[in-house]
Amino acid sequence: MAYSxxxxxxxxxxAFLSSHKDRNAVSLVCKSWYEIxxxxxxRIFIGxxxxxxxxxxIRRFPEVRAVKIKGKPHFADFNLVPEGWGAYVYPWISAMxxxxxxxxxxxxxxxxxxDESLELLSKSxxxxxxxxxxxxxxxxxxxxxxxAANCRNLRELxxxxxxxxxxxxxxxxxxxxxxxxxxxxxxSCLGSEVSFSALERLVSRCPNLRTLRLNRxxxxxxxxxxxxxxxxxxxxxxxxxxxxNQTDIFSNLVEAFSGCKHLKSLSGFWDVDPAxxxxxYYACTGITSLNLSNATVQSPDLVELIIQCxxxxxxxxxxxxxxxxxxxxxxxxxxxxxxxxxxxxxxxxEPNVSLTEQGLVTVSAGCPKLQSVLYFCxxxxxxxxxxxxxxxPNLIRFRLCIIDPQAPDYLTLEPLDTGFGAIVEHCxxxxxxxxxxxxxxxxxxxxGTHAKKLxxxxxxxxxxxxxxxxxxxxxxxxxxxxxxxxxxxxDKALLANAAKLETMRSLWxxxxxxxxxxxSNVEVMDERGHPxxxxxxxxxEKLYIYRTVAGPRVDKPNFVWTMDEDAVLRLS
Amino acid sequence: xxVGVMKMVNKEKLGLKETxxxxxxxxxxxxxxxxxxxxxxxxxRGYKETVDLKxxxxxxxxxxxxxxxxxxxxxxxxxAQVVGWPPVRSFRKNIMEVQKNGSEETTDKxxxxxxxxxxxxxxxxxxxxKVDLKMYTxxxxxxxxxxxxxxxxxxxxxxxxxxxxxxxLLNDSDYVPTYEDKDGDxxxxxxxxWKMFVESCKRLxxxxxxxxxxxxxxxxxxCKNRS
Numbered sequence: 001m002a003y004s005x006x007x008x009x010x011x012x013x014x015a016f017l018s019s020h021k022d023r024n025a026v027s028l029v030c031k032s033w034y035e036i037x038x039x040x041x042x043r044i045f046i047g048x049x050x051x052x053x054x055x056x057x058i059r060r061f062p063e064v065r066a067v068k069i070k071g072k073p074h075f076a077d078f079n080l081v082p083e084g085w086g087a088y089v090y091p092w093i094s095a096m097x098x099x100x101x102x103x104x105x106x107x108x109x110x111x112x113x114x115d116e117s118l119e120l121l122s123k124s125x126x127x128x129x130x131x132x133x134x135x136x137x138x139x140x141x142x143x144x145x146x147x148a149a150n151c152r153n154l155r156e157l158x159x160x161x162x163x164x165x166x167x168x169x170x171x172x173x174x175x176x177x178x179x180x181x182x183x184x185x186x187x188s189c190l191g192s193e194v195s196f197s198a199l200e201r202l203v204s205r206c207p208n209l210r211t212l213r214l215n216r217x218x219x220x221x222x223x224x225x226x227x228x229x230x231x232x233x234x235x236x237x238x239x240x241x242x243x244x245n246q247t248d249i250f251s252n253l254v255e256a257f258s259g260c261k262h263l264k265s266l267s268g269f270w271d272v273d274p275a276x277x278x279x280x281y282y283a284c285t286g287i288t289s290l291n292l293s294n295a296t297v298q299s300p301d302l303v304e305l306i307i308q309c310x311x312x313x314x315x316x317x318x319x320x321x322x323x324x325x326x327x328x329x330x331x332x333x334x335x336x337x338x339x340x341x342x343x344x345x346x347x348x349x350e351p352n353v354s355l356t357e358q359g360l361v362t363v364s365a366g367c368p369k370l371q372s373v374l375y376f377c378x379x380x381x382x383x384x385x386x387x388x389x390x391x392x393p394n395l396i397r398f399r400l401c402i403i404d405p406q407a408p409d410y411l412t413l414e415p416l417d418t419g420f421g422a423i424v425e426h427c428x429x430x431x432x433x434x435x436x437x438x439x440x441x442x443x444x445x446x447x448g449t450h451a452k453k454l455x456x457x458x459x460x461x462x463x464x465x466x467x468x469x470x471x472x473x474x475x476x477x478x479x480x481x482x483x484x485x486x487x488x489x490x491d492k493a494l495l496a497n498a499a500k501l502e503t504m505r506s507l508w509x510x511x512x513x514x515x516x517x518x519x520s521n522v523e524v525m526d527e528r529g530h531p532x533x534x535x536x537x538x539x540x541e542k543l544y545i546y547r548t549v550a551g552p553r554v555d556k557p558n559f560v561w562t563m564d565e566d567a568v569l570r571l572s
Numbered sequence: 573x574x575v576g577v578m579k580m581v582n583k584e585k586l587g588l589k590e591t592x593x594x595x596x597x598x599x600x601x602x603x604x605x606x607x608x609x610x611x612x613x614x615x616x617r618g619y620k621e622t623v624d625l626k627x628x629x630x631x632x633x634x635x636x637x638x639x640x641x642x643x644x645x646x647x648x649x650x651x652a653q654v655v656g657w658p659p660v661r662s663f664r665k666n667i668m669e670v671q672k673n674g675s676e677e678t679t680d681k682x683x684x685x686x687x688x689x690x691x692x693x694x695x696x697x698x699x700x701x702k703v704d705l706k707m708y709t710x711x712x713x714x715x716x717x718x719x720x721x722x723x724x725x726x727x728x729x730x731x732x733x734x735x736x737x738x739x740x741l742l743n744d745s746d747y748v749p750t751y752e753d754k755d756g757d758x759x760x761x762x763x764x765x766w767k768m769f770v771e772s773c774k775r776l777x778x779x780x781x782x783x784x785x786x787x788x789x790x791x792x793x794x795c796k797n798r799s
Contacts, residue, residue, distance in 0.1 A: 077661050
């Protein structure tokens, strides 16, 4: 058309679009925009590695520089996905090695990564810069050694909560002496000791180092030397934070921390000796993110540290903070946006700390920017939930775990339906919700009616019948991920909402009452053999449904059956 | 037949009458809920298409059980686990252990917390499990837990093979529990004091008796008795 922009101009404009949704929308405008967009897309996000194949991705987007892929479903974090299920990254890496020689970034979550994959990537991508592995497994420190040795332009090596077979700390010494490009190193999930001198030299020669998260094996005595060599650090994670009889350690720490004028994030804090905490106070004025979820330190010292951080936005802490500690947050940390409180003793029969619903209520009342909550506690009431909802209609993530399954409102002994109902009713922008406690079908009515922006919902031990699931599937327009365990939901709601499943990334159901299900890709995990080998009334163990354009998996283990043979619903 | 029903649903996506979910079996709660649903749906366009859902309570028993549970709620004993609950990641699970043990060195591989997760494989079972050895205090507790974990597999095997006798996993000489220790050697479970075992065990394998020949005299004797 005479008035259309030249391609180069469109490409230039598209470069300003960073969100995947925007890019996807743009590509749907017309064929020429589709073509232009696909040639200039540099960053790809694949939310489910089985939703698409490497070949399809590469065919459509030939010039990709950064890839982010997610593998196993979220419940894999809690040991619900058996070993050997899948999510292997190797096929992706081997395909990308051929087609994306200039790939710079790989970010993976819940995938199985082998040493072979790491070695292949380290030797094939000459300009490789960023490797982020989040909740991944399957590799050893040998794989890390390959990365260190071969990735000459590496900027980020970030291992978040991975399961690494720790053969030795020697991998760190594989960074060559002329390697200076490191910006971020997170080795917090590793067990073994690395050579401290190698670490110090590495830190010294990398002037752009901004993030350094050490592992537990780095003792507190080593911190001053490291911090002195990297006063520009923005994010720092300690190792074990205690020592014996070292009188000058404290003063060295104070000096080192006060030299770090740019620190915004602190983490680590294993084995905390409270006496050493005040050494950090000088660094706390700029702190916006504090992860104390490993710190088994009790309340007065714990709270003392937290209230040194007036600019705190994100706090992860154990329930040792107790209600009393949480009460301090509105006064000292008014800008708090995200709060996560983890249980120190999740399996104890009796509470070991004085943390109740009150703590969360006070934070919700006094921290106007609070938008993201993850809270483990042992009692909850509808009244508290209603108050929280009214206080904080700006909540976007609300994950509540009441440790005892099906615990009712402890004041009235009623289900917590109205409480959670208030949450979805008031918090109109809610994106993610995890519920617990005693819940009937009624709560799902509320959710279906109100939770229109909800994208991810996690349910356990809730509901009475298929009506519950039906309300969620038919009412939650934005739902992308649904994960359910131990609920009396069966086939009917799934059958009635088969079309909905096509609009979602995935649905997980374990220990429910599902027998048969139609969808584009249904995986049944059952150790007892093929579902047909059991009577029709026998429910399956685990069901994982996801949409895909890649067809059935070729790498299924022998306890996974896909149901997309003759029983599948093909929706046009 | 199943396929036929699904195809009908396919043709009329909103033809929910085909699914005919029924509600309203005896029990006041269900009736009240049904009424509420119909009342609520009047103003909501989204529900108009889905009204007339009548849910068939074929799993009525389960609902009753749940109500029973709620009325006579007993505290579940500590460490009686449902897999996946509470939703706490492995490395967070034993913070309390660490606290209790004070300065005790944890030789945990991952360096995160005092958990002692080891993989457990059973010869012939389709997939591995993981157990946290710190959850148990005696060998018998461990064996009980393993027995429960793998019982669904053995029951499955029974169906396939139409066996009528129960295989008592670990008290029967058909299976021999073994473990790999820190030195990489495979040993029989039970020979060393429990605490020592927890510290040195890297993984567990429940071997078929015939495979365990050569491990130890006890194992060999078991196999001889079998044949």
